[in-house]
Amino acid sequence: MFKSESILTLEENIVRIERLFDAPIQLVWEVWTNPLHISKWWGPKGFTNPTVEFDFKVGGSYRIVMRSPDGVDYPIIGKFLEITPFQSFVISDLVDEHPDEWVNEIQKLTGPIGNKELLNSKLRVLFEETDGKTKVILVTEFANNQIRDGFAKSGMKEGWSESFEKLDENALPKSNEIYIEKILNHPQELVFNAFADSESVGQWWGPNGFKTTTQSKDFRVGGKWIFNMLGPDGTNYPNVIEYKEIRQFDYMEYAHGSGNANKKDDFLVKIFLIVLEPNRTVIKMQMAFSDTNVRNAKLGIGAIEGGKETLSRLNLYLDKKANSL
Structure with missing residues (x-):
């Protein structure tokens, strides 16, 4: 050690x-x-x-x-x-x-x-x-x-x-993990529903400059979310999420990868939604990769920065939604 x-x-x-x-x-x-x-x-x-x-x-x-x-x-x-x-x-x-x-x-x-x-x-x-x-x-x-x-x-x-x-x-996380945490100024239920809703998730998912298009989304244990992410440089990134566990309104767990079985690039994501105050929610994302080298490679391409940008976009989306009511 x-x-x-x-x-x-x-x-x-x-x-x-x-x-x-x-x-x-x-x-x-x-x-x-x-x-x-x-x-x-x-x-x-x-x-x-x-x-x-x-x-x-x-x-x-x-x-x-x-x-x-x-x-x-x-x-x-x-x-x-x-x-x-x-x-x-x-x-x-x-x-x-x-x-x-x-x-x-x-x-x-x-x-x-x-x-x-x-x-x-x-x-x-x-x-x-x-x-x-x-x-x-x-x-x-x-x-x-x-x-x-x-x-x-x-x-x-x-x-x-x-x-x-x-x-x-x-x-500090374990040698194969990444932790991302952020306070969102919205109730736990609204944050959870933003992940669950197939209609709106594309409006905030992904780092700045990315556009997410959903092909299909089945938000249940065993269900899959199949989507593409288009990067600012025009590169398309296929994605597949398979839900392993869902606990309304405070927990989600899923495998996330490209959907290409030959790449073996799936990693496990656990999301905890913790009530801080009635209108403030702590979101904790824990990502576990196959080994340290894969984790470090993800860090090298901006995994933490991208994750934090995604959560900031989620908070902004919920801000606009609240202001429109």
Whole structure:
């Protein structure tokens, strides 16, 4: 079993922590930038994240509330300063909402600082992939070396190491799987019916620029949906879905392939629809492929990006439908 340790080094005004993950960069990037994944792993062991707000764009804000095992909340807030997809992002890390008790404890390690704002920092997260493994490098820049040393003594390495272990265990998919998760601003039943309805599914299915045409659709266990997807470049992609399990209104499972028996390209898809609020539904798509190489090949042609675009088109379709009523 693959095992990697976190490495901490000190540079001028900087604490640098790095760790290697046994996963391609697309998967590691996803669990760092999707709030639904972040809530599964952020913070040391025993901590939960009741609030994860993540407006992942330059100038966007984030707010993560970590809750300790004894019920103390540690809000982390800031803004996204830079984003280079699949390479790095930079955030401000502000301690404005941290409890006074935490500030007092940190100052025991940093020494007197005079101004609480000096405890604010800037975090650069870098991603580097080699041979299917991804190194994540955290570069935290502090106001000065005094504060850097205080934070380093406060357990930064231990805290991040435990977070990384949770990321490995709770957020990264198995070696032959891909997970796609998104919140849709619509009731569970409407989301489910959008998958079931043969008349409307073609209006939203597929990544941006694709057109889906249904030949036949029998939405029942053992039934098949046979359709073509026309890409922006004019390439036609035959598709066949065979439904294995359907549970109204919260679960679907199906085999998805090209319909060509010689290609043996079927993969298994499980879709969970979870009620978050009356008009908000979490959709979780789990795709299992025959092996790691096939999974990685799908990642290489944009499986995660295409899946997220499809769900965004679904949300937009439901928006328009709701507005027309």
